[in-house]
Amino acid sequence: MDTTQLLKGVLDLTVLAVVDGEDAYGYDIVRKLRESGLTDVGDASVYGTLRRLYSAGALTSYVVPSESGPHRKYYGITPAGQGQLKRQSEDWSHFSTTVTEILQGARP
Template sequence: MDTTQLLKGVLDVAVLAVLRREDGYGYEIVRRLRDAGLGDVGDASVYGTLRRLYAAGSLSSYVVPSDGGPHRKYYALNAQGARSLDEQIASWTTFSHAMTDLLAATRSASDTTGEKS
């Protein structure tokens, strides 16, 4: 299954979830998403998502000086972002349960007809 389309649909909630645990700067957020199992996530997609979530008021940002290079812009989840994440978690939970049930029913039906899944 090509997961790129699935990833596009859940990238906002994934970024918000990563930032709920700890503030982060762009590349660090990409790394944490990949470490969480979203290996196909692209740098540009995450940076675009961060800009969009910030513009929508779900994130705040601050700059931290760096000893070994340019300053880093950190993103943090704010109260609006936390509410948005909670709403998206509820939607995801409902959706994922429905898909799990649908797929389980499909597997059960193919088992009873003798078809291989």
């Protein structure tokens, strides 16, 4: 199954969930998503999502100097982002339960 379209639908949710635990920089977020099983997630997709969520006020950002390489831009979740995460988590839970029930023949 091609998961590209599924990933697009849940990327905001998963990125918000990753930074809800602790602030993280872009590539760290990509790495955490991949380690969690979203192996097909692309760097460009995550960076685009970070920019969009930041512009929408769901994320904050700050730069941390690095002694071994370029500075890193960290992202953290805002109260608006936490609200979005809560709503989208509830939506995902309902949606995934419905699809599972359909696949198991529990729904007409």
